[in-house]
Amino acid sequence: MKNEMNDNNEKIKVGDSRIIEFNEKLREIRNQYKQGGRSDYDISRYELIDYEFKDGGEKRVYKNLNFSIFVDDYCNADCKFCVAQLRYHHRNELYHKCHIGDPDKYLSRLEDVLKIVRPLNPSVSLTGGEPTLSPLLTEVLKLVDKYGFRKRTITTNGSGLLKVQDNDIILNNLIKYNWNHLNISRVSPDDSINRAIMNYSTDSEYCDMNMLKEILDICAESTLKHRLSCLLLKECVHDVEGIKNYTDILSQSGANNFIFRELMDYDKLAVNTEKTEYCNQNKVKLYDIWHQFQDYPEFIPYLNILGYYYYVEIYKYHNMTIASETADLNLQSKEKAAHPDVVYEMVFHTSGHLTGSWVEKEEILDRYTE
C-alpha cells in the first residue's frame, strides 16, 4: 500500500487509483455505535479466506489479519493500566497464563504454528509481558524471519533493547532479522513520572530518555521504523497541550512517529481489580480531544480507519505522524458473537495454543498437547 498526501494534505492515494479522504463522519458513526446504535462495521465487505483448523474447524479468516506471539508474560513494569491484564479482566478472568516450560519445546511448537498460519499471510506482532526480557527472543526473531512473514512489529517498554543476546544487542538483532516496526510504550517524557506510572521494579533496567535517544539514533540508520506509544491518562498526558508537549520533547530525541491511545473500554462486569479501578478513574476521551484539534491548525487530518473494535485517526503535526486510537472490548465481543465462524486475529500463547482470542482458553484453533 502506498500512501501519499496531495497538495492540500487532505487526500491519500492507496495503490494506483483509490483515494481516501479523512472522513469526519466515521468518527460520529463510531461514537453512535458505542452509545448503542447500529453496527457500523461490516465484515462481509472484507476478503475472507476459508481455512480449516485442527481444533477450531472450518473458519473464514480475515485476509489482513495480525498474528500476535506471546514470547513471555513476564514484565519488569507493572503499569497501573496494564492492557494485557485488562483483556483478561474484561472476560471476568484473572490474568493467569500457562507456559511451555522447556525452551526447546516452546520454539518447536512456535515453529509448528508458524507453518500453520503462514499460508494466511498475516502480519506478525511480538508482545508480552516485556518481550525483550525473554532469553528466547532472538530465536523467535530468527524463526519468524525464516518463514518470511510480511510486516513485523514488536511492542516493548524499551528496557531490554540494548541488552546483548546472541552476540549483538537485541535492537540490532531486530534489524538483522528484518523487523519493520518498533513500538515503544511510554506515558510521559519525564522519566520520574513515566517510571512511577509504569511502576517499574526498582532494581530492573529502565529505558530512560538517554537510552531512548540511543535507540532512536540506531533506528534512524536502519530500516526499522519506530513509534512512541502513549496511553492517555488524566494524571498524565490528557489534552492537546499535553500531546504537543510530549511530541515536542520526544522529537528532540529523534522521535517522529507517535500514537496516543485511549484506555480501552471493557465490560462493566469485569473482574474488579486495582487495574480496572485505576482505568475507571483515569479515562480520557479521545472524542473530546479530536474536537479540540479543530482549534489547533498545526494538527492536519490525514487518515481515519474504522476497525472491528478500534477506530483510528491520524494527523500530521510539523512533519511528524500522530496517530490516535480508541478500542472497545465490548464491541469486539459483540462483533465476534455475531460472526462466530470468522477469525479476526490470531494469538500464540505461552501455553502453546493457537487461538482467535487474547484469552488463551477462548476460540482455540489449534490446541497444544505435549
Ligand code: SF4
Ligand atoms: S509494559 Fe506493557 S505488559 Fe508491562 S505492565 Fe506495562 S502494559 Fe503491561
